[in-house]
Amino acid sequence: MEGTVINVEPAHHNAWIKAAAEIGVFLSIDAAIDQLPHFIGGPDEPLIREIFAKVKINPAPQQIALFLERKHHFYDEIVQEIDLSPRPGFLEFLNEARSQGLQTSIGTAVDLEKGIVLLRRSGLDRLFMFDKIVLVTDVRKTKPAPDCFIQTAKVMGIHPSEQIVFEDSPRGVASGVAAGSRVVGMPIYNHEASLNRLIQAGADPIFLDWRDIRIDDLLTPTNGQ
Numbered sequence: 001m002e003g004t005v006i007n008v009e010p011a012h013h014n015a016w017i018k019a020a021a022e023i024g025v026f027l028s029i030d031a032a033i034d035q036l037p038h039f040i041g042g043p044d045e046p047l048i049r050e051i052f053a054k055v056k057i058n059p060a061p062q063q064i065a066l067f068l069e070r071k072h073h074f075y076d077e078i079v080q081e082i083d084l085s086p087r088p089g090f091l092e093f094l095n096e097a098r099s100q101g102l103q104t105s106i107g108t109a110v111d112l113e114k115g116i117v118l119l120r121r122s123g124l125d126r127l128f129m130f131d132k133i134v135l136v137t138d139v140r141k142t143k144p145a146p147d148c149f150i151q152t153a154k155v156m157g158i159h160p161s162e163q164i165v166f167e168d169s170p171r172g173v174a175s176g177v178a179a180g181s182r183v184v185g186m187p188i189y190n191h192e193a194s195l196n197r198l199i200q201a202g203a204d205p206i207f208l209d210w211r212d213i214r215i216d217d218l219l220t221p222t223n224g225q
Helices: 009-022 029-035 044-053 061-079 090-099 112-122 147-156 170-179 192-201 215-219
Strands: 164-167 182-185
Touching: 009 029, 009 044, 009 061, 029 192, 044 061, 090 215, 147 170, 164 170, 170 182, 170 192, 182 192
Parallel strands: 164 182
Antiparallel strands: none
């Protein structure tokens, strides 16, 4: 949901950059993507350690917790000001998929509280029944473990190998691949390092825009599968 369908990543990424500036690390979005392997998709602690490494500090647990608290503070401020409508073309893609009789579900790494905010502000709450939404609290292990996408397949009543996963982060791609699903990359940024990480994680193909996707092409068997 985050990034792939709703472009909430500017809130996350600018919040990280603001928190980093407080400890003397000054980065642009492009520089952060290039220099911080966990900048897109996390997880949080490795990313925080990468940021602290820029000022040659090995952070203590208390420093990590405080940094994350500041990131959340900035995120909460920024997310109130940005457009949380689905990315261009997503609604048309969803309608076309459903018109062909395909089941759909959402697998997200957010909890119930944040998930409800995003679902309501984006309008996705009117498009997906709650029993077709898998939250981070619904699985035992988070991405890149396969649990999320094993569960999305389960709520759709299909095998994970019959599922196409759309993901914007390397961890999400790895999760879908580990579940045995085909994974399509849907990055927010047309940035070489970002695209390469998705490819390395197993995304194939990659689209920057939902309007470029043709469902019939995705459903065409590849490599004899």
